[in-house]
Amino acid sequence: MSTLAITNPNEFELETYRRSPGYNKIQQVARYMVLPSFAMGLMGVLAGLALGIVGGVHIHDHTYTAANIERLRQLAQGFEIGGLAFVFAGISFAIARILGVFRKGGADVQEAARRSIQVLKRPLTAWVFLGLMMMGMMVVLAAAAVHVIFGFDVHTPATAAALTLSAQRYTALAGVERLGIGMYLTAIAFGLASIIHVLRFQAKRIRELPGEPASA
Amino acid sequence: MVVAAGLALSIVQANKTIGTSTFAHLGAAAAAASFLGEALMLSGISFILGTILSSLRRGGGEVQEETEVPVQTLKVPSTVWAFVGLMAVGLMSAMATAALFLVTTGSGDYSSWGAWLPQAGLFSLGVLLSGIVLALYSIGDVLGFQFSRIRDIITIGR
Numbered sequence A: 001m002s003t004l005a006i007t008n009p010n011e012f013e014l015e016t017y018r019r020s021p022g023y024n025k026i027q028q029v030a031r032y033m034v035l036p037s038f039a040m041g042l043m044g045v046l047a048g049l050a051l052g053i054v055g056g057v058h059i060h061d062h063t064y065t066a067a068n069i070e071r072l073r074q075l076a077q078g079f080e081i082g083g084l085a086f087v088f089a090g091i092s093f094a095i096a097r098i099l100g101v102f103r104k105g106g107a108d109v110q111e112a113a114r115r116s117i118q119v120l121k122r123p124l125t126a127w128v129f130l131g132l133m134m135m136g137m138m139v140v141l142a143a144a145a146v147h148v149i150f151g152f153d154v155h156t157p158a159t160a161a162a163l164t165l166s167a168q169r170y171t172a173l174a175g176v177e178r179l180g181i182g183m184y185l186t187a188i189a190f191g192l193a194s195i196i197h198v199l200r201f202q203a204k205r206i207r208e209l210p211g212e213p214a215s216a
Numbered sequence B: 001m002v003v004a005a006g007l008a009l010s011i012v013q014a015n016k017t018i019g020t021s022t023f024a025h026l027g028a029a030a031a032a033a034s035f036l037g038e039a040l041m042l043s044g045i046s047f048i049l050g051t052i053l054s055s056l057r058r059g060g061g062e063v064q065e066e067t068e069v070p071v072q073t074l075k076v077p078s079t080v081w082a083f084v085g086l087m088a089v090g091l092m093s094a095m096a097t098a099a100l101f102l103v104t105t106g107s108g109d110y111s112s113w114g115a116w117l118p119q120a121g122l123f124s125l126g127v128l129l130s131g132i133v134l135a136l137y138s139i140g141d142v143l144g145f146q147f148s149r150i151r152d153i154i155t156i157g158r
Helices: A025-057 A066-112 A124-152 A160-211 B002-014 B021-066 B078-104 B110-114 B117-155
Strands: A014-017 A117-120
Touching (some): A025 A066, A066 A117, B002 B021
8 A cells, every 4th residue: 555645835944046055154164063072072071081080099099188089070070071062062063064965965956957946944943953052062061161160169178068068069060961961962852853854855855856847 | 771770779779878888889780770771872873873874875876776877885984983983982881880880889999989980981971972973974974975976967977
């Protein structure tokens, strides 16, 4: 039994061009930012691991005070979470780059086939993707920066009250980190939804091309 | 399942007295299960991305074969090799972290291990996510190649 896919004609908001429009500005930025974000993320998590190991190695070293250990704990978490912020940014940029490839590639094929060049207007999901990604990045990077600030706020020798305060701050920041990572993951879901939207449009457009007269 | 086991262990831990060895053991086991479960889920996503890359390669080849033009496919890009390497490193380090969490709780020197094992867990998740970045980057490359190939077939005819 065969099925017939029915597409709502008003489902897609389109822009029509005479020449292939190429990447938009955000996609241009994303193309250049994927690999630097990836590299910074990897360095950040590696630095966090190294700081954590230094703290672990010196935990029974009597020349090392409790303040030093606590400072290292805050710094390690700051670098680790900062690294994760860049890795998530890398994933978001890679998704934006894929959206750019679809935009440019789809338009190039229509141009080569000498048909009118139709490109999707940026869908709502892509706007939400952008907004949530930026908010997530700001929240996670702010948490990472505050971890570093709190780390340097633990002075040697530290009182028991100062160490308790630092531990409380550490716990509170864990919630902020989770919030930021949640925003990032939601942004990525919206980015993937945008890719689905573009794929649906391109499938519809490919079906239309053979029946459409060639333009001059 | 492993993440759910971590949740169950955390619930059991919450009902124990703070500061006891049982509390510490259960905390370590819960952390091990959480990190390992998350790493396995991210590995699952990586495998799916690998499958997408393989489908794009096979599908692109089949379309070219059907249209009777020379079949061209991208050589495996360096980002794909790096993606596979990062996925392997990330998964292995997550397994090692989970094992160390379980082994070191009874070692009598847990504070030293406990100071850096959570960071090691986050590191392994970061490495797995970095692999996913490279997989998505490679998918972008493959799609770009396929669009340029379709354009060539339309304009040049081969």
